[in-house]
Amino acid sequence: MKTIKLMGAAVWVAMLLGCLPNHAPGVTLLQPPTGEQTSLSRLTVGAAGKLHLSWVESRDKLSLLYHTSLSGDRWTEPKLINAGEDWFVNWADFPFLSVNQAGMTAHWLQKSHGGTYAYDVHASFYDAANHTWGESIIIHKDGVNAEHGFVSMLPMSGERTFISWLDGRNTGSVESHAGGHAPVGGMTLRGGIFDRNGETLNEWELDGLVCDCCQTSAAMTTAGPVVVYRDRTEDEIRDIYITRKVDSGWSTPMPVHADNWQIAGCPVNGPSVAANGNLVAVGWFSAKDDQPKVSLTLSHDGGETFDSPVLVAEESTNGRVSVAITTSGDIAISWLETRGNAAKLMLARYDQQGELQEFVTVAETRASRRSGFPVIVSHRNHVYVTWTDVTSEPRVRVARVNWSF
């Protein structure tokens, strides 16, 4: 623990002394085709092993969702997925792009008619044969004016897509409670499998009571999809849970670790999961007793059991965690190290025993919510990172970390 504390302190001391450049050695800033007023970026590796980037561009009230892919060292021309003036755009709850062998699936949030706090998960499925994005569908079929969002996606075989999301269908009409605005029921976690045309093949309620405003995260193990999320118990414990696809449906949700963080509130700081075979890595933020920290835990049996967590960062972090597993089987984890309004986008590498191998400052950024949730992926022996640079007008950035795995 002392080592980790020293790591954070050393980074800040080095920065104060001017010893570290904006982008440390081994970090290459790429030039994606993203201009000003871009944000909400996400990297994903497709089923064919190609790196893809999605982001949102804002033009007055219009939001435009784009994607590109990395071909060699060049980004392809940005392609528009969809655009709208009635989107629900939020720094923490932003579009996902999933790429399978031939097709793609993307989502965004669109305000529902007739509800101040109501928005739906719209998804579009790419028709590879015709090179067009299909008409959007609403993935949940409840028809309730409520909050739906915090989507995760996974490509599956047979041109199918697994999607998990937070679903407020039981929260009732928040607005109908004059003066109180108290939700009737709790937020739920749902998941479904969709075919290439967006037809729902299966759908499940994965958890009937979860934290309202934290991201979900999904990964594919040898045994199938797993979903991690911030749970909510009746007595307001909001720890990180996992549920696994099993033959009979989904496993009973269980905590990856008992933080016992009891809060009648929303951290807006969801977990991140990555998997490779039976290796599952989960990173998350917590702040029990108002002590912020980032933790990492590993499972070697597809998410059935987890090791004791490793403390990645504490004291000066606001979380925003992302996790990836490298081709060599190491675990990469990113988080924000904060000091006042300043922040550093940090990246560390751990081995499968949870031992810290190395860490690097990817970029200087801001603690502001406008800098968004950085996302990392592993691609061809490198870790790629995307975030929003808000030093002037918001602009999506991508960096490649050249670690010698």
Added chain:
Amino acid sequence: MPGVVSLKRIPDSLHRQCKDVLIEISGVSAMKTVVLAMALLVSAGSLCAGELSEDSWKVVNYWSRTCAPCRVEIPELNFLSEALAPFNVAVVGVNFDEDDRETTLKIAEDMGITFPTLTMATVETLNLTAPAVLPTTYILAPDNTVRAKLIGAQDRAMILAKLAELGIGK
């Protein structure tokens, strides 16, 4: 008979840039009325401009439109905003999501927030660290030192109890 001070919102049509208050005072001596009204108007005017009075205590509430418990406590804070004004305690809000000003004010209106929402520039002057949990409500002394940090949804009794513990309103 003690003076009665009640506060009313200015209609949006009269003041679109911020949430503000009109002041109705009765049962107070003429001189007291003028002094009190001027003090409150100055305070309200400062808040309207996105500034904060330097001699007021502040109840600073971080909210988000995506945060259900934030919406639960808004009526309580609306109440306190009016009730605490005579005690030189300003209830103000911060949009955790940092949307642009126009969007922020629209969301605040949609959420039924009647207390002022600070600009991010003003928030920076408070030297507050954004909370790890929503909602979070800070109580700041006039010199902007944090005297209390209340995590999770609060009701009026909880906030008043904390203010009383700090010796405010006695």
